[in-house]
Amino acid sequence: MSKPKENIFDFKLFKRLFEYIKPYKLVFYSLIVLVILLAAFSAATPYLTKYAIDNSIITREEKDFLFYIVMMLGILVVSTVFQLLFIYYATWLGQNLVVDVRIKLFNHLLRFKMKYYDNSSVGVLITRAVTDMERIADIFGQGLFMIVRDLLTMAVVFGVMIYLNLKLSLIVFAMLPLLLYATRLFQKYMKKAFEEVRTEVSNLNSFVQERLTGMKILQLFTRENIEYDNFKAINERHKKGWLKTVWYNSIFFPIAELSASITIGLVAWYGGLNVVLNEGGVSQGDLVAFIMFIPMLFRPLRQIADKFNTLQMGMVAATRVFKVIDTTSQIDDHGTYIAENFEGAISFDKVYFNYVEDETVLKGISFDVEAGETIAIVGATGAGKSTIINLLSRFYEIKSGMITVDGIDIKDVTLASLRTQIAVVLQDVFLFADTIMNNITLNHPEITEAQVYQAAKDIGIHDFIMSLPNGYQYNVKERGVMLSSGQRQLISFLRAYVTNPSILVLDEATSSVDSYSEQLIQNATDKITKGRTSIVIAHRLATIQKADQIIVMDAGEIVEKGTHDELLKKENGYYKNLYEVQFLKEHVA
Template identity: 35%
Template sequence: MKDFFRVLRIYLPPYKAKLALTFLFNLLAALFIVFSMAAMIPMLEVILEDDKEVTSLVEWAFDKDALFHNIYYYITIIKTKHGAGTTLLYLGFFGIVATMLKTGFTYLASYTITGIRNGVTRDIRKAIYNKMIQLPLGFYSNEKKGDMMARSTADVQEVEISVMSSLDMFLKNPIIIIVVLTSMFLVSIELTFFVFVVLPIAGFIIGRIGKSLKKTSREGQTKLGQILGIIEETLSGLRIIKAFNAERRMESRFSVDVESYRRTMNKLQRRRHLAHPTSEFLGTIVFVIIIWYGGSLILKEDSSLNMATFLMYLGMFYQIINPAKAFSQAAYSIQKGMAAYERIEHILDADLDIKEHDGSEQIKAFNKEVEYRNITFAYEDVKVLKDVSLTIPQGKTVALVGQSGSGKTTFVDLLPRFYDVQGGGIYIDGVNIKDLKLYDLRELMGNVNQEAILFNDSIYNNITFGVENATEEAVINAAKVANAHDFITASEHGYQTIIGDRGSKLSGGQRQRISIARAILKNPPILILDEATSALDTESERLVQDALENLMKNRTSLVIAHRLSTVRNADLICVFNEGQIVETGTHDELIEKDGIYNKLHSMQMS
């Protein structure tokens, strides 16, 4: 429960006004529960007894005896004048009014708490999504995509169902129990003390059963994440699954995880369903014991408790049985929901390795050079870059070549701070990029990757992605420079054509040209091209290469290339090998050196 209240302390402060209203409505509802129960005493005494006639008034006071004395005086007048039947009708009408007010305030409390509950759930969803965007790329290298999806969807839904639905119970039921128990003390101190002895025993038994739910629930949420991971991998790799006739293998793998999830959820839900029958059975035992004990008190000759008062007392006790049951059921739900929230916290509490410090500088232009100074970087214990230095003058094109795994992509990913260097530093115009504001730093750069990353939206919105207030004319010009305008206008809805998931309705060359148009529209001074033509056919490559040449004019460009023919005209070519730059020079100079570059070039030419 400590974790539950910690979550409420985090998310409830913005809803203080609504919380106060909810408390007020619940308090009024609880008071009218007592009033409606109190109306039973004179009604029952009119039916059961004749010796309660009162013929004189006493001074009104906030005192049980004075209050009931004067009420009985008016009941006696009505009874004498109109008869017992009419008196019962008047008392019944008072009970109806009290019940109407009770149910009305109960609805108002529920109406208010709905806004709080859904607002808190929205805040959790926004918090987890915002954190997922802010987390560095390195965080996701150790996480499964499907499990991340489960944490941000199924786990949040479980918190909404299990934890937020219990919020109503915590804002309503304690008030009802306190108000009703106070009234029960006023009716019979001895009998209420007896209730205090019996109820905690039942509560302890229910609590012991609920504690086992949290571990099982966490296991179930983890298995659901694994299932979503398999589904995500299946949809992404469906072409390979079919090509290798691996349907049965994937079906078998999925069946194992689904069966394991079924067994876990059976165990969890069976224990959860135990909450209601257990609380009802224990409540019945407590009710029977109280009837026995109360009956014993009535049978005593000197007892102050009569039958009408005892029946009203049982009615009050019945009013706290349901709130007490709700506590037990909420304990089950909260344990299950907090297991889901712990998985959400794994994301919310994840460390943001890529941070700005308080004195971060703004940078609006790139004027001189990018300088890598003795940088070192490792993924866990594997060194990828070892003491690498390179200066890239403004307006020059630098190509990075070498075998896969030699550190080229990591080298360029360090510039926009997708990762942070672990040794050395990177400087733009003499300023360490760690001292620059992240937004300003990345605003200087445009990326075109090997796989064009597009969104399931219109062509227009994909081109303008990340560019505020772009005009239609600027978008069309960018598409023309990227050699994309012709195929866009030939599509069904032109620039408003929806391109499908990851641009699946377009060819590889078309996707890449839209990606280039996006970079052209951004108009960055520094351009990063990561094997932008390596996955294309000859005709598409020519169109994309022309578009890239248009894009690279008058820009500082970092180009990763496996096809050496695409970087012949680069101002400087850097050859990477095992995390180091082992050769530098122009194409002709590197051919003359007859080193690694010449070997790679000869292999491609042959």
């Protein structure tokens, strides 16, 4: 079976990009006019030079000679102004188009399911949102309009050459097929080379991003030399990808220069021989004009190939960006019910779920939580505890079953209002490189500084925050590295508390804090959970004992339910064994 022919230009992709130009139609059409004018002016100087030589220099007519000089000077000034406007607004159009595409991409990324990020490289997505966007801007700033200008310039030069001297034109045209064929081969191989380059750039970005983020782990386990060798291998592949483009350029451009030089030599030989022998058909002005025209014909063709490199990189980048935009990985948000204040009655009814096909994580989970109750979920790592929280917040879609809050299927609740009513404090706290205040409010317009101050005082961490430089305006840097794990946990707890949620979720919220921070959080927990539905995933004894109900999970199933005292009474019970092995040691300590 024959391989399908590969298109050098993706017109469907161009058509899609043009959709983003609609808001800037005036600039786009103005650029088209400028392109036409620049092409028209391109042949004016050699044309006037021909007549200056034939009608003034040879005939020694000073008056006409000055006229030609003034005309050429005027055309030079006007062309320079048009060129300036063309370059500026072509780049302006490309940058404005990219702003719109990047906003759409980021907005799309904000709404992806967590499963998408589970299976995607952060470094690759950063490449799509940053580096690839600049390549798309180059399609218009340095690629498309430049190519159109050069093609029109060649068309004008073609026409003027034929008009001036057909014989000399035929000599020039005889050399063009070789260069056109070389250009087409060059474009074909450069497209493949740039696809490889973009892949290696993404791999390099992803590798560096992950290693910088996990630098502490690398150094703790003395992986520096191993990762250094891995980086050299990836960097070598990146280099080889670029060297392919350099190799193709090093072949093509000398061929283009050689073709132009040979053509000038043939024209000079044939035209000069005609002038010397006075055989007619070629004037001295024709000869000079054609020597000026040939670079103007061959150079744009070479530049088209050069700009085509830019165009190809932009097309490859646009293909990758639109692939992300076209990805349908959003949670279905077709709910119509807007939750303003849940009572907090939660029900899981025969819920099945799997992250990976054929690997069931939750196996028909069913339990009920009364409004205002505090339940604890315990179990070994991988039992499915955190999965329950992810499903309640609709970060993932269940395979079957139903989850309701106040008797309403959460799929019938708008996603934004559902998540507004649920506050989650995670074990792995994420803080942005911003102030403590902004990390608490997340720039929510309805949360005032006064509310934050009061909430911090209620929890008992106001003094701790005020002890930091600049207090609430203290910048915690990337991922909150300026704070200890316990301090980050306190900020995360305050962030949840200040939203006044209907349902509070604490996912191992005290597992990585010191005893002092734990006491602060425990006091705040008692305050915030009072009269509010709370789900606690924890292994600390104090939280478990106070829960109205404890759900014990193992391998995706609920194996026991009851209060702390009820579960301890079960002979050889899962919870009792867990308590004796884990909790009792902690209690004794």
